[in-house]
Amino acid sequence: xxxxxxxxxxxxxxxxxxxxxxxxxxxxxxxxxxxxxxxxxxxxxxxxxxxxxxxxxxxxxxxxxxxxxxxxxxxxxxxxxxxxxxxxxxxxxxxxxxxxxxxxxxxxxxxxxxxxxxxxxxxxxxxxxxxxxxxxxxxxxxxxxxxxxxxxxxxxxxxxxxxxxxxxxxxxxxxxxxxxxxxxxxxxxxxxxxxxxxxxxxxxxxxxxxxxxxxxxxxxxxxxxxxxxxxxxxxxxxxxxxxxxxxxxxxxxxxxxxxxxxxxxxxxxxxxxxxxxxxxxxxxxxxxxxxxxxxxxxxxxxxxxxxxxxxxxxxxxxxxxxxxxxxxxxxxxxxxxxxxxxxxxxxxxxx
Numbered sequence: 001x002x003x004x005x006x007x008x009x010x011x012x013x014x015x016x017x018x019x020x021x022x023x024x025x026x027x028x029x030x031x032x033x034x035x036x037x038x039x040x041x042x043x044x045x046x047x048x049x050x051x052x053x054x055x056x057x058x059x060x061x062x063x064x065x066x067x068x069x070x071x072x073x074x075x076x077x078x079x080x081x082x083x084x085x086x087x088x089x090x091x092x093x094x095x096x097x098x099x100x101x102x103x104x105x106x107x108x109x110x111x112x113x114x115x116x117x118x119x120x121x122x123x124x125x126x127x128x129x130x131x132x133x134x135x136x137x138x139x140x141x142x143x144x145x146x147x148x149x150x151x152x153x154x155x156x157x158x159x160x161x162x163x164x165x166x167x168x169x170x171x172x173x174x175x176x177x178x179x180x181x182x183x184x185x186x187x188x189x190x191x192x193x194x195x196x197x198x199x200x201x202x203x204x205x206x207x208x209x210x211x212x213x214x215x216x217x218x219x220x221x222x223x224x225x226x227x228x229x230x231x232x233x234x235x236x237x238x239x240x241x242x243x244x245x246x247x248x249x250x251x252x253x254x255x256x257x258x259x260x261x262x263x264x265x266x267x268x269x270x271x272x273x274x275x276x277x278x279x280x281x282x283x284x285x286x287x288x289x290x291x292x293x294x295x296x297x298x299x300x301x302x303x304x305x306x307x308x309x310x311x312x313x314x315x316x317x318x319x320x321x322x323x324x325x326x327x328x329x330x331x332x333x334x335x336x337x338x339x340x341x342x343x344x345x346x347x348x349x350x351x
């Protein structure tokens with residue numbers, strides 16, 4: 001790794017997602033149930049891609065007139081995407097239960113259907129506040145193993161650290177529909193061939209460069225940041241005349257899927273830190289640990305990057321609630337290490 005351009009293994013001939021999953025089974029990386037789960041999620045995401053692609057023609061834009069469990073106004077596509085994923089995964093026999101960012105409690109698999117050994121968590125439509133202005137949005141998902149002997153999973157059974165994930169991925173609905181996936185053996189990208197209706201492997205073994213000259217952060221919150229965050233971004237903004245000795249560019253889509261996909265594609269860092277505005281309301285972060293931070297951390301680390309809360313590795317956290325929120329620092333390893341060190345040093349000084 002290193003440099004400012006991402007690396008990946010060049011493709012020779014087209015390989016479909018189904019063929020890739022067969023390869024993974026043969027190599028002993030996944031079993032038949034996990035393979036089926038990913039097939040079903042991918043198929044559901046193709047339906048979501050069609051719905052987002054229709055836009056105003058499909059009557060899917062605008063608010064749904066309801067709030068989710070966090071009290072946030074739901075878009076029509078939030079509700080549609082959530083229902084698509086729930087319906088698709090209910091009957092396949094690969095899940096014991098699933099949980100959605102849009103629902104307060106886990107969704108059990110109906111007794112009428114066979115049950116499997118996995119738990120699925122998902123953010124059905126990340127970045128949905130951007131859907132009305134035609135900005136890329138996406139789906140994020142995380143797969144956990146159901147604890148042995150549990151036939152009726154409860155919230156506690158989902159509260160596993162990110163290191164226990166069996167798989168994670170996201171789908172970007174943009175100019176093209178792209179699925180990025182990891183089973184803990186590298187990160188791979190699949191692009192939806194709309195003519196044939198199948199995901200095709202387009203990048204295998206993606207790596208994020210250690211160094212970068214791009215950062216993604218909501219600068220409108222700068223006045224609320226902690227001192228170490230002010231220090232880190234201040235150095236980047238100082239550019240070639242500052243302590244870092246080079247210029248940095250800011251990129252901010254305000255859709256986590258889109259911002260992280262840019263990092264997976266060409267490097268960079270994405271940061272949503274803890275700030276005074278969040279703590280004043282009793283919050284512990286902005287992004288959801290189980291639905292956003294853990295799956296994205298798994299993907300980024302598998303691609304050679306780093307992911308922390310600004311103080312400790314995201315995936316080492318023991319979750320305490322299904323909708324727990326945390327600060328998120330992820331991307332090119334060298335920059336994340338610097339930002340994290342500044343926060344840890346500041347804490348040590350206070351102690």
